Amino acid sequence: MKILFVEAVQNYGGARKSTVELAGRLQENGHGVKIIDFWGTCEPFVQAMEKRNISYSILDKRQTPFILASSNKIKMLSNYMKYLQLLSAYRKKIKLLINDFQPDLVIVNNTKTLSILSKSGSYKIAFFARGWFLPRTVNRFNTILIKKLTDIYIGVSQSTRQAIFSGGFAALEDIYTVPNAIDYTGFLNDFKDRENIPNWSDDQADRPFVIMHCGGFLPSKGQHITIEIAKKLKRDKVRFKILLVGIIYQGDASQKYYDKILKQIEEEQLQEYFEIVLNKSDVLEYFGKMDVLLHPSSTEGLPRVVMEAMALGKPVIGNAVGGMTDYILHGFTGYLTNFNSIEDYIKYCGLLQKDKELYGFISNNASGLIGKCYTTDNQIEQLLKIKVK
Known part of the structure; x- marks a missing residue:
């Protein structure tokens, strides 16, 4: 199969990392793969493609990505008007690139990339929903666009698959689930000896309990909840x-939220309790320093950071949103809270801090689940179930 991924990358976060990994795994399994990125502005993304020897093209090389969203409604309207002027040129360029590559399947993950494509009898268009994809979060225009151009639907989690179905986009039998995956052995080998990762145990009692929150700075990622905790x-x-x-995302919304978080930390005199790590594309070194991961997000597809934490045996406590319920069996592989319940987060942190045997039980179960169920072989098997002919 020949597969073309069309991306509009702004930051090299979990979803983009997963795209490059999936493309690389398909290539290693003998499939033709190419990635088209709108602007080529994210250097870590470009470097990751080059490291895996993935063929790629840049649609419109720029120094910074074209951001549509803005807190200023007039500016946002102006952004959309400017972008509409680019659409015609983008559609011509993508048509030439598709004709040259001759894909069987074209995969997109948002309406920006979908909007430059056209229906074709020579290839199928797959909309890969990497978020939760709740129907109420998809506006009417995007709903019409997705239904008009999409041939195949892919959800990153079972929760996403159910959301696609409940939104009336497709029947269940026409929605595929292709989860994130991890090279479990290779991932652990990156840390050399897992025993050297300081999981919480009796001989760790003389140091602070280390909690990590990892996610881009947006209200939906819940850093304000972590401050309350x-x-x-x-x-x-x-x-x-x-x-x-x-990561502080491109655009002003993320920067404003980050500034608000800093102000809250200062106002509550919490500076001595926080260490802030900004804009690093590779954050795995910090996983070894934590005892537990908090994930008070309000929406998720199948969060990569949770998968990586669990693979390392780090217990996760999080809101029961989206693919979190794919990963976490409450009290067995982690803990699910009532939505944004500070009391629940405190309770489960306390249980894990005080009961070392319980910590080890959750740790082993979490690591085992990822090692058995979220493998690269399983990911490729699920994608190849897609019928393109």
Whole structure:
């Protein structure tokens, strides 16, 4: 099979990493693969493609990505008008690239990339929903566009698959699930000896309990919830430290939210409890420093950071949104909270901090689940179930 991925990359986050990995695995399995990126502005993404020797093309080389969203409605309208002027040129360029590559399947993951494509009898268009894809989050225009141009639907999790179905986009039998995957052995080997990763145990009791929150700075990622958790832990005189790891996305919304988070930390006098790590494309070194991952997100597809934490035996506590329920069996592979419940987060942090045997139980089950169920072989098997002829 020949597969073309069309991307509009702004930051090299979990979803983009997963795209490059999937393309590379398909290529290693003898399939033809090519990636087209709109602007080529994200250097780590380009470097990752080159490292895996993946063929790629840049549609419109720019220094910065073209951002449509803005907190200023007039500016956002202007952005859309400018982008509409580019669409015609983009459609001509993508048509030439498709004719040259002759794909069987073209995969997109948003309406921006979908909008430059046309229906064809020579290839199928697959919409790969990498978020939760709740029907209420897809506006009417995008719904019409997706239904008009999409031949095949792919969800990154079972939760996403159900959301696609409930939105009336396709019948269940016409929606495929292609989960994220991890080279489990290779991933652990990157840390050399897993025993050297300081999981919480009796001989660790003389240091603070290290909590990590990893995600881009947006309200939907819930850094403000982590601050509320920190306030309660401080009041309860718990010894703790929080690693706040994330990307400030392109556009002003992310920067404003990040500034708000910094202000809250200062106002609550929590500076000594927080270490902030910004804009690193590779954050795995920080996984070895944490004891538990908090994930108070309000929407998810199948979060890569959760998969990686679990693979390393790091217990995860998170909201039961999207693909979180694919990963976490409550009390067995991690803990699911009532939505944004500070009390639940405090409770489960306390259980894991105080009960080392329970910590080891959750740790082993979480690692085992990822090692058995989220393998590269399983990911490729699920994608190749897609019928393109």
